[in-house]
Amino acid sequence: MTDIVSPTTGVTISKAPARRDIGIKRRYAAERRFQAYGIAAISFGLVFLFILLWTVIGKGYTAFQQTAITLPIEFSEKTIDPSNKRATDPSVLVAANYPVLLRDAIVKQLNINASSKPDVRDASAMLSKSAPIQLRDMVVADPSIIGKSVNVTVLADANVDSANKGQIDLSVDEKNRKVNDKQVGWMNELKASGALHKQFNTGLFVNGNSSRPEAAGLGVALIGSLYLMLIVLVLALPIGVAASIYLEEFAPKNRLTDLIEVNINNLAAVPSIVYGLLGLSVFINFVGLPRSASLVGGLVLTLMTLPTIIIATRAALRAVPPSIRAAALGLGASKMQMVFHHVLPLAMPGILTGTIIGLAHALGETAPLLLIGMVAFVANAPTTPLDPSTALPVQVYMWANEAERAFVERTSGAIIVLLLFLIVMNMGAILLRRRFERRW
Amino acid sequence: MSTSIILLCLVVIGAAAYLVARSRASALAGGRSSALHSRPAYYGAYAAIWAVLPALIVLCVWLSVSPGIIQTSVRSGFPADVKAQAAVEQDLGYSMVATVARGLTMLSADETATVAGDPAALQAKLSEKGVPLAGQPQPYMLDAAKKLNTMSMTSRHAMTAVVFALAVAGAFYALRAIAPRFRARNRVERVMLWGLLLASSIAILTTIGIVLSMLSEAARFFAVVPAADFFFGTVWDPRFAGAGSSSFGQFGLIPLLLGTLYIGLVAMLVAVPVGLFAAIYMAEYASPKLRGVAKPLLEVLAGIPTIVYGFFALVTVGPFLRDFSAQISGLLSGSYTNFIQAQSVLTAGIVMGIMLIPYVSSLSDDIITAVPRALRDGSLGLGATRSETIKKVVLPAALPGIVGALLMTASRAIGETMIVVLAAGVAARIQINPFEPMTTVTVKIVNQLTGDLEFTSPQTLVAFALGITLFCITLCLNIYALYIVRKYREQYE
Numbered sequence: 001m002t003d004i005v006s007p008t009t010g011v012t013i014s015k016a017p018a019r020r021d022i023g024i025k026r027r028y029a030a031e032r033r034f035q036a037y038g039i040a041a042i043s044f045g046l047v048f049l050f051i052l053l054w055t056v057i058g059k060g061y062t063a064f065q066q067t068a069i070t071l072p073i074e075f076s077e078k079t080i081d082p083s084n085k086r087a088t089d090p091s092v093l094v095a096a097n098y099p100v101l102l103r104d105a106i107v108k109q110l111n112i113n114a115s116s117k118p119d120v121r122d123a124s125a126m127l128s129k130s131a132p133i134q135l136r137d138m139v140v141a142d143p144s145i146i147g148k149s150v151n152v153t154v155l156a157d158a159n160v161d162s163a164n165k166g167q168i169d170l171s172v173d174e175k176n177r178k179v180n181d182k183q184v185g186w187m188n189e190l191k192a193s194g195a196l197h198k199q200f201n202t203g204l205f206v207n208g209n210s211s212r213p214e215a216a217g218l219g220v221a222l223i224g225s226l227y228l229m230l231i232v233l234v235l236a237l238p239i240g241v242a243a244s245i246y247l248e249e250f251a252p253k254n255r256l257t258d259l260i261e262v263n264i265n266n267l268a269a270v271p272s273i274v275y276g277l278l279g280l281s282v283f284i285n286f287v288g289l290p291r292s293a294s295l296v297g298g299l300v301l302t303l304m305t306l307p308t309i310i311i312a313t314r315a316a317l318r319a320v321p322p323s324i325r326a327a328a329l330g331l332g333a334s335k336m337q338m339v340f341h342h343v344l345p346l347a348m349p350g351i352l353t354g355t356i357i358g359l360a361h362a363l364g365e366t367a368p369l370l371l372i373g374m375v376a377f378v379a380n381a382p383t384t385p386l387d388p389s390t391a392l393p394v395q396v397y398m399w400a401n402e403a404e405r406a407f408v409e410r411t412s413g414a415i416i417v418l419l420l421f422l423i424v425m426n427m428g429a430i431l432l433r434r435r436f437e438r439r440w
Numbered sequence: 441m442s443t444s445i446i447l448l449c450l451v452v453i454g455a456a457a458y459l460v461a462r463s464r465a466s467a468l469a470g471g472r473s474s475a476l477h478s479r480p481a482y483y484g485a486y487a488a489i490w491a492v493l494p495a496l497i498v499l500c501v502w503l504s505v506s507p508g509i510i511q512t513s514v515r516s517g518f519p520a521d522v523k524a525q526a527a528v529e530q531d532l533g534y535s536m537v538a539t540v541a542r543g544l545t546m547l548s549a550d551e552t553a554t555v556a557g558d559p560a561a562l563q564a565k566l567s568e569k570g571v572p573l574a575g576q577p578q579p580y581m582l583d584a585a586k587k588l589n590t591m592s593m594t595s596r597h598a599m600t601a602v603v604f605a606l607a608v609a610g611a612f613y614a615l616r617a618i619a620p621r622f623r624a625r626n627r628v629e630r631v632m633l634w635g636l637l638l639a640s641s642i643a644i645l646t647t648i649g650i651v652l653s654m655l656s657e658a659a660r661f662f663a664v665v666p667a668a669d670f671f672f673g674t675v676w677d678p679r680f681a682g683a684g685s686s687s688f689g690q691f692g693l694i695p696l697l698l699g700t701l702y703i704g705l706v707a708m709l710v711a712v713p714v715g716l717f718a719a720i721y722m723a724e725y726a727s728p729k730l731r732g733v734a735k736p737l738l739e740v741l742a743g744i745p746t747i748v749y750g751f752f753a754l755v756t757v758g759p760f761l762r763d764f765s766a767q768i769s770g771l772l773s774g775s776y777t778n779f780i781q782a783q784s785v786l787t788a789g790i791v792m793g794i795m796l797i798p799y800v801s802s803l804s805d806d807i808i809t810a811v812p813r814a815l816r817d818g819s820l821g822l823g824a825t826r827s828e829t830i831k832k833v834v835l836p837a838a839l840p841g842i843v844g845a846l847l848m849t850a851s852r853a854i855g856e857t858m859i860v861v862l863a864a865g866v867a868a869r870i871q872i873n874p875f876e877p878m879t880t881v882t883v884k885i886v887n888q889l890t891g892d893l894e895f896t897s898p899q900t901l902v903a904f905a906l907g908i909t910l911f912c913i914t915l916c917l918n919i920y921a922l923y924i925v926r927k928y929r930e931q932y933e
Contacts (some may be wrong), residue, residue, distance in 0.1 A: 027825050038721025041714045045738050045801075047796045055756045056748065188480040242639035250633060250638070264643045269848065269918045270911065271855020273882050274650060281653035285895060296820035303646050307688075310643070334630040345713070364745025367857035367882070371889045371903075393747045400862060401753050410754060415748050426743060 056419070060412025066201040067161040068192060070153045071105040071128065073138065079104075086143060093140050096168035098132035099124070102154070109195060110186050116151035122183055123355040123428050155203070156196065158213040158406035160187055164198065167409070179407075202343045203415060208379040209390070209398070216399070218414055220378045224389035225293050225363060231298025231385065232305055232362050238310035239302075240309030241344075247310075248317045249339050252337065268307035275304045276368030284372060291373035294390035300368045305358040307435035312354020316347040358423050366393040392418045446600060447500065450607055454492040457611040458831070461487030468620055478625035486624040488612035489631055494557060495607040502599045506766070510591045517587060518582050536577060540585035541592075543571035650911065657904035664898045665691050670905060676868035678899055689896045690731035693909065694869040699785070699878035703864055704853040706789025706874060707796055711853075712846060714793075715800025722801070723808040724830055735805075744797035750862035753791040758782035758863060765875070780875040789874070791857055796849050803845035804838075808929075811837045839927040847921035851914040857882040881906050 077084070103124040112119045131154035138152070139145055155161075159178040164187060174180050179187075185387040188195035207217025249259040279300035283289050289296050320343050328338035359373050369375070374394050382389040390398070396418065399411040469475045476483075515523075522533060543566035555562040559577045566573055569847030618624070662670070665688065667823075673692025716836060718738065722731050743890070759779075765780035780786060796905060811834050819829040863878025866887060890905040895901070 027828070027859055031825045031827045034830070035721070035725055041717035042713050042721060042734050045718060045741060045794070045797045046734065047743055047823045049737065051756070052744070052748070052752050052794075055752060059755070083542070239639045240640055242636045243643065244640075246633075246636035247642040250636060250708060260640055262919075265646050265920055265922055266915060267646060267912065268645060269851060270650070271857070271882070273854075273857045273885055274654075274907055274911050275853065277904060278646070278650045278653055279887070280889065281657055281904065282649055286653075306643065306646070334625065334629060335633055358742065364743075364747070366745065366747045367861075367886065369887055373890075375890055393745055396747050396751065397858065397862075400747075400754055411751060415751060418745065419748070422743060422745070433522055 012183075046183045051288055053329045056412050057416050058412075059408060059437065060414075060416045062165050062167070063409045063413025063416075064201050065165075065198045066295065067164045067196060067201065068153045069106075069156050069157040069196045070151055071102070071109055072149050073101055073105045073152045075135075076148045077099065077147050078144055080139060090140075090143075093143060094136060096136070096139070097133045098139075098398050101135060102127055102131055109187065110307075119182070122180065123186065126183055127214050128157050130210065152318075153199075157215045158404065161214055162406055162409075163187060164191070164196070164275065167405075172264075173263060190434045201413075204410070205417075208381060209377055209395070213402075213410055215397045216407075218392065218395060218417060220381055220391045221392045221414070222310045223381055223393035224297075224330060224374070224378075224394075227294035227382070227385045227389065228298045228391055229359055229363060231295065231356070232301045232359060234357065235298070235302040236305045236309055240306050240355075241313055241351060243306070244310050244313035244317060244367050245339055245344070248314050249335070249343070264307050264310050268311060270306055271367075272365055273322045273367040273371065275300050276371030278303070278414050279368060290386055292378070292385045292389070292390075294382065294391070296371050296372050297374050297386040297416055298385065298393065301362040301365060302373060304365065304368065305306070305362045308358040308361065308403065309355050312357070313351045314349025315349070316354065317343060319350060348440070349413045349432055350440075353429045356425050356432070358379055360425040361427075363421060363425070364393055364418065366391075366397055367393050370397070392421070443499075443503065443778055446610035448814075449604070450492055450495055450499075451493075453604075453607045453611060454488040456483035457487040457598060457614065458492040461615055464615065464618055465624075468618065475620050476706050477623050478628075479926065480629050481620070482624040483618050485628045487611055487931035489628065490720050491607050491611035492587060493631070493839050494610050498606055499599070502595075502602070506592075506599070508596045510588065510595060512650060513587050514584050517584060520724065522580065531639055533578075535616055536573065536575070537581050537584045537588060539571060539573060540566070540581055541588040543569060544575075544585055546571065546590055548610065552725065554750060576692055588606045589864040636861045638725075651908075654904045654908040655910065658902055658908050661898055661901035661905045664688065665902070670902075674870060675808075676879075678888075678902065689907075691898065691902050693881075693906070695870050695885055696884055696906070697909075698870055699864070699868070700854055700880040700882070702874070702878060703788050703880060705784055705861060706785055707792035707851060707853045708846070710793025710834065711796035715797045715849075716842070718797065719801040719804035719808060720830060723805050724834070725824060731733060735802075738798050738801055740798075741795065744795075746795065746856060746858040747862075749791050749795050750858040750860075753787050753863035757791055757841050758784070758787045759882075761787055766899060781877055783863055783865040783877045785864065785874040785878050788860050790864060792859050795856070795859065796853060799849045800845065803848065806841050806926075807838045808834060808847060810841070840924050844924035844928065847924070851917040851921070854917075855882065855914050857886060881910050885910075 004144050067306070072286040078099050080098075081092050082084075102332055106123050106127060107114050107120055110123055112123055114120060134154055135152065149216045159168070160183065162180045163170070166253070168177055168179060170177075172185060187196060194385060203215065205217060205222065206219045207215055210216040224380060238338060247257065247260065251260075279296055283296045283299055284291055324342055324346065328342045333341065369391055373388075374390050375398060376388050376390065377398075378388050378390050392414065396411055398412045399407045402411075443651045461687045465476060465483035466473075470479070473479065509532065514537065515530065518530070518533070522530065526532075539598040540562070546569045547555070547565065550781060551565060555565050557639040559579060559582070562582065563573050563576055584866060620755055636771045649892040662894045670691050671693050673690055676695050678691060679689030718734075722735055727735065761780045761783045761784070762778045766776045769779055770776035815833050815837055819833040820826070824832065860880045860883050864879060866879050867877050868879045868884070871878070883905050885903045888900055888906075
């Protein structure tokens, strides 16, 4: 009561002193600037992420479609087997002159004067160099086809494919581009008649590597990556979990355990290329495993992934509360039973999440695989992990080094496939975490 | 019998031992499981371990040792004039013997008889079977190959017999030991513990493997090129030793190291400000909603494989910088020549910097959020604005941790391979213009080791010397960073 000054006493209330200038405006401006830097930094990162994905998808989505040409092909006996020896000597069919069949077919389809050599050459250049092999395989598989006329869909040449997809600037002078005006005219003619069309590019997922972009595919790389992932999963998961269990639950606290611990943390930060050197000198030079084999790649990636899995597993084991352990031990379980019957199942979601993330990392790894020779040109699918093979990221690297324009499209397509796999794996990890995460 | 079939049989024997021992233990207990020391499954596991483990160890040892013994024995049987040849010649001869031996196993008895004593026919016959020979085998080789085949055959038979005998004996030994008071669980658990210990020692073995393998190969390199020339040489110019000259060219580390550090520096100049500000904003300002969206999106950058960044640098960033610089120089001087190369320190540095943003931001985010609330509240209570609090209180408190995080990021920048392989160029030179290409240690490791390899020339061995340099640098950075981070973490715990 006493500190309220009554207005009737006549004491004048002094006006509040003028505010001391403490630079509040300036300070608030600095505050706003500081926040703006933060927003700018985050947007910078996100914008680049967006540009990166945009470039890859923009350049690559067309790779999932491929231009093909359907032609009525005369499997004339005169060209394939002029002296009629195929019954006794089947090798005639393999060595026959199949490009001629294709040439005749396209010349006929386009109504070109067969005596004009440049025209005929340009016309047959519109078909992929892999088309004769396709015809050969057809004939070898079913020799009764000889003498008949069959509609066959063959791949168009990569340049025609690019032109058809609108990737070649037709306003450029004819001499400076890979398709001339005549070919573009024929292309449009074939397109109007329905012979030339775009179809889903199954070859991208099935074929092996090829020096011709239109026939090059990821088949070998996909199988190679599958082997790599299987080997890493089969080796790294059990070894990683066993190592973490020992370190977390059994290891006495002594210098050796400390050493192992520091070691694992350091191994996680060793550059991946060093693992490649290790694989080269130990698995290939010393043990004598074959080069380019996915087994060696799998072993190298296993060593590389182990620290990641161990670190994740130890975190998951540590998150299981001590009360669970105490309860199990109290009921008479041995320490081993406590770990394997109670702690491990509860930590499993965390372990699996860590494993999937480690696997995703291994799937995208390129450098160590280059050193152990998985950068080989492999056209035939490997049947065992000891056969030469490549992997998805290595295929991306090889195609990125190719000079031909059409390979840029293939490379981006391969990257999209790789990123899709990574997205699926990471989504799986996130879902697993959401579904089974337990807060104690 | 092939190894995989032996393994399969071992698994079957193990499973059988498990089942028999388990049922035997149950029978001993007579339905009262309390009469047994351990649960029946442990008796089964005990028997299975005895059946499989010793046999498996013997199998592994046998498989790794026997080829060496057989080789020594076959080579000791070579004629005296062959033994007088140089070691390299003998190695070649032996590898041919091995090829012939492999081919002989594919021939039928009749075919073997027809080609015996006729090397030319043998060569033709073998290449028909898909076993090409480098040259015509000499007569002694056929005998040696036959000897090799007999010995391998004997060894394989003996191995199969020994392994199976061990497996069965082990199973019977374990079965005999089963008694109600037998402490099966403790034995099984001891084996499991050893297994766990073995698994965790793989981490150490990997490190030892890395160090030893690289040291031994690098030692062979330093036997040819003096270490001082490597570590202090300023010229990188490896050459294939021609017929006349014995010079291997120069292997100077300095230009590569400078390139690595320069590109790393540019990358850090991009990654550190962006990553730090992003982390500060996420930790101090962002609403939970924004944080929930932006943080995972930024971390996507860390999940993208580096080869994708390399491709991005190669087809997008590099050409963009080249054309952009041409435009700039056109506006300034009128001549549209680019002053930035498509492959340059700048291209590689920027793209690598983008890749490193999430590492900087997520590591620093953790460290900034670990600074105790009380420090912030104290500063805010004294009237400081939030940015002042961050600049004057939070960041100084978090500084050691952030430095540690930056060191870890730097070690990643130094060890990065695919971006620089595609974007930095291969020219090893010392210069300071960031618009020109330079090369790095990792690029040269890849360059020297792809293609046909010959493990005797310094051309390939130098990669291991580079590798061990890289390993040491990153190891030191990491150990120091871990030390700082750990020390800092203890302060607030």
